[in-house]
Amino acid sequence: MVVTAIPDAGAARPEAPAIELSGISKAFGPVQANRGISLIVPRGTIHGIVGENGAGKSTLMSILYGFYRPDSGTIRVNGRETAIADSQAAIRAGIGMVFQHFKLVPNFSVLENVILGAEDGALLRPSLSRARAELKRLAAEYRLQVDPDAVVDDLSVGHRQRVEILKALYRQADILILDEPTGVLTPAEADHLFRILRGLRDQGKTVILITHKLREIMEITDNVSVMRRGEMAGTVRTAATSPAELAELMVGRKVLLRVDKAPARPGPPVLELSGLRMVDAGGVERLRGIDLTVRAGEIVGIAGVSGNGQTQLMEILGGYPEPGATVTGTARLRGAPLPLTGTDASARRRAGIGNIPEDRQGEGLVMDFAAWENSVLGHHRDAGSRSGPLMDNAAIRSRAADQMQRFDVRPPDPGLAARNFSGGNQQKIVVAREIEQNPALLLVGQPTRGVDIGAIEFIHRRLIELRDAGAAILLVSVELDEIMALSDRIAVMFDGRIMGERDPQASTAGELGLMMAGASG
Amino acid sequence: MDYATILQILDSAVRLMVPLLLACLAGLWSERAGVFDIGLEGKMLIAAFASAAAAAAAGQVWIGLAAGIAASLALAGVHGLASITFRGNQLISGVAINFLASGLTVLLGQTWFGLGGRTPALEGAARFGTWHLPGAEALRGIPLIGQFYADVLSGHTPLVYVAMLAVPLTWWVLLRTRFGLRLRAVGENPASVDTAGVSVTRLRWTAVGLAGLLCGIAGAYLATGLSAGFVKEMTAGRGFIALAALIFANWRPWRALGATFLFGLMEAVANRWPELDLGPVTIPSMFMNALPYILTVIILAGFIGRATPPRAGGEPYVKER
Numbered sequence: 001m002v003v004t005a006i007p008d009a010g011a012a013r014p015e016a017p018a019i020e021l022s023g024i025s026k027a028f029g030p031v032q033a034n035r036g037i038s039l040i041v042p043r044g045t046i047h048g049i050v051g052e053n054g055a056g057k058s059t060l061m062s063i064l065y066g067f068y069r070p071d072s073g074t075i076r077v078n079g080r081e082t083a084i085a086d087s088q089a090a091i092r093a094g095i096g097m098v099f100q101h102f103k104l105v106p107n108f109s110v111l112e113n114v115i116l117g118a119e120d121g122a123l124l125r126p127s128l129s130r131a132r133a134e135l136k137r138l139a140a141e142y143r144l145q146v147d148p149d150a151v152v153d154d155l156s157v158g159h160r161q162r163v164e165i166l167k168a169l170y171r172q173a174d175i176l177i178l179d180e181p182t183g184v185l186t187p188a189e190a191d192h193l194f195r196i197l198r199g200l201r202d203q204g205k206t207v208i209l210i211t212h213k214l215r216e217i218m219e220i221t222d223n224v225s226v227m228r229r230g231e232m233a234g235t236v237r238t239a240a241t242s243p244a245e246l247a248e249l250m251v252g253r254k255v256l257l258r259v260d261k262a263p264a265r266p267g268p269p270v271l272e273l274s275g276l277r278m279v280d281a282g283g284v285e286r287l288r289g290i291d292l293t294v295r296a297g298e299i300v301g302i303a304g305v306s307g308n309g310q311t312q313l314m315e316i317l318g319g320y321p322e323p324g325a326t327v328t329g330t331a332r333l334r335g336a337p338l339p340l341t342g343t344d345a346s347a348r349r350r351a352g353i354g355n356i357p358e359d360r361q362g363e364g365l366v367m368d369f370a371a372w373e374n375s376v377l378g379h380h381r382d383a384g385s386r387s388g389p390l391m392d393n394a395a396i397r398s399r400a401a402d403q404m405q406r407f408d409v410r411p412p413d414p415g416l417a418a419r420n421f422s423g424g425n426q427q428k429i430v431v432a433r434e435i436e437q438n439p440a441l442l443l444v445g446q447p448t449r450g451v452d453i454g455a456i457e458f459i460h461r462r463l464i465e466l467r468d469a470g471a472a473i474l475l476v477s478v479e480l481d482e483i484m485a486l487s488d489r490i491a492v493m494f495d496g497r498i499m500g501e502r503d504p505q506a507s508t509a510g511e512l513g514l515m516m517a518g519a520s521g
Numbered sequence: 522m523d524y525a526t527i528l529q530i531l532d533s534a535v536r537l538m539v540p541l542l543l544a545c546l547a548g549l550w551s552e553r554a555g556v557f558d559i560g561l562e563g564k565m566l567i568a569a570f571a572s573a574a575a576a577a578a579a580g581q582v583w584i585g586l587a588a589g590i591a592a593s594l595a596l597a598g599v600h601g602l603a604s605i606t607f608r609g610n611q612l613i614s615g616v617a618i619n620f621l622a623s624g625l626t627v628l629l630g631q632t633w634f635g636l637g638g639r640t641p642a643l644e645g646a647a648r649f650g651t652w653h654l655p656g657a658e659a660l661r662g663i664p665l666i667g668q669f670y671a672d673v674l675s676g677h678t679p680l681v682y683v684a685m686l687a688v689p690l691t692w693w694v695l696l697r698t699r700f701g702l703r704l705r706a707v708g709e710n711p712a713s714v715d716t717a718g719v720s721v722t723r724l725r726w727t728a729v730g731l732a733g734l735l736c737g738i739a740g741a742y743l744a745t746g747l748s749a750g751f752v753k754e755m756t757a758g759r760g761f762i763a764l765a766a767l768i769f770a771n772w773r774p775w776r777a778l779g780a781t782f783l784f785g786l787m788e789a790v791a792n793r794w795p796e797l798d799l800g801p802v803t804i805p806s807m808f809m810n811a812l813p814y815i816l817t818v819i820i821l822a823g824f825i826g827r828a829t830p831p832r833a834g835g836e837p838y839v840k841e842r
Binding site: 087088090097103107113117119124125 | 701703705710712713716718
């Protein structure tokens, strides 16, 4: 072994990388979250870190921000070896972090949030006036305009994120870590964020961006590191790579970004809607006359910007419209009338409608229930789940264990609470439960939101299999790519109406985008 | 009703509101930091007993006050240990403290003094005397204002003035200092404080300690200022009335002053006219005595205004990624 350089524990070297990790390992009990991670982030760059859920990205960044202490390994900041014992130490080292779930005090003003923990003295007044001036300067320098006296509760999500960035900059952060920053943003807000990040880089700051959206990586980063199962799979220059290559690095094998499927062979109509209208409790008309047919053996995708009535449509079909809503129109399921009001979700299930709800954690799962308990929700009264008046827990449990094997839920432990699974594996539990009931019609809302690439591919394949087995599938997604890849027919929804139907083979994203913005088809 | 009667009632209301005000501010400090405290009652009770016992033994009321504060702080320590350090359920810890205080005071009282749970009556230096504000006698001659100053504002025990000063002090510390900002933040979103590199645990412990201090003063006032000794269950639900006042006050210091004054006034009116004669009907004494409790129930049931409690209240803080 050759010693090439003696570590200089003294002053920071200006040419040194902003962050240099070597041999970082961290285990939580038996789970090795990070294993021998080495990473170099050059100064003045935007560095992406991608990986599937559970790959160890967040653990690594939490170590860098002092939330966890690594079991082994060293951290160098600007070339100087730094022990980061807590968040205070990270802040002192010039590291700032914008968490996925903002750490703001909702009823404080922007100013109060910015100074919290970084006050100048025991009295607030001088800190507040200094922060006011500083915020003005930062706003001008980085296009981070936020009203300093606004209460955080009243701000949009995009603005709250700016407050988080301002907090870090106010603490003189030189290195800014952002964890999944665009997950909660509208496309316009995300664009603005990217402009801000580029501005920060151009001023010499270093940005580390954690995401699982490859499109964002390609758009904004200079370099990208890929993590897989707690290890660093590789670091590449963004300009020299492609989404396909990154996806392969992430999952360790080739990933089909397009879905392979045979042409649909549609059978008789399963769901027929005509003139479906819904007026919510506030008197706003959310659905303005929906006519739609879904046939056996086909996937009909509803494209649209979220908030144009898709949620309401799925809730009505699922049997749980918003309280106080007035629903009119007619619906038929396999030729028989389907009541739109005075019904409930369990009647819908008995009629043969399965449901993968949009809000997985709120409606699809009970987060504190074990996986096996979740696997029977909505079907707990069925013959196979009961013995007399009691639930047949042993049968449910063994069925759940079997389901988890076949749907590749990791870890395949039926006794683990839902909240302890990653997003993708939570979704697999829901998908398994709904598909295994062999529904005539399956409602699918945002099936891959917050789900990693490997799981997306798996879920897509299962949906296609269900279609080929003769089920009718109604899919709602805000991801146009997903709609185009899965659907046999696409209906575009805008402002409570169907703007038109399209054949996915014969239409372009641009054309659909125009319809999603309200141009009639 | 003449002016002298009004002054008498107001004077009595001020005396009676003091334990409520101190307990209410105690609850305010604790709950603004996110720690629910239904053990105000128990802390006041044990402080009342400890102060009366110590004052009787030492013949010195200030020693009694110190003992009361120490006893209340000890129970606050139990609450802090259970709900902050060990992240237990804050309500259960509070209930336990109330039971503990209720049983312990009677048991120790009987063992030590053999007076059926009472402490010996306090006299002289073992009780708080009254302080007269400067110029009270000279200004008494001025109608209305002078009389008000001399009869209502002046002539109370020192702890009354401590309680009154605690209101602006609480307001100022809570809203104008770094400590107050962090404390409020920890009651709303402890993660914001934690990620800023400030200790959530230390802040909450400080808040619970302040609550213990204020409850200690409240209990000592009950036994050595308002009365002349301890009798069993002498707090008589004041800790819960203080909680109702806290909700009524929407967790704000100045409003706490107003809310507790309202309760004190009701108690004063009930004391003055046990049976209120309104001509055709006479309101029975049971009803008059129950008035503060009836108002408490109404407030706790949420009939008055919309209360917005601290958002992280009642939740132990567990760090997550």
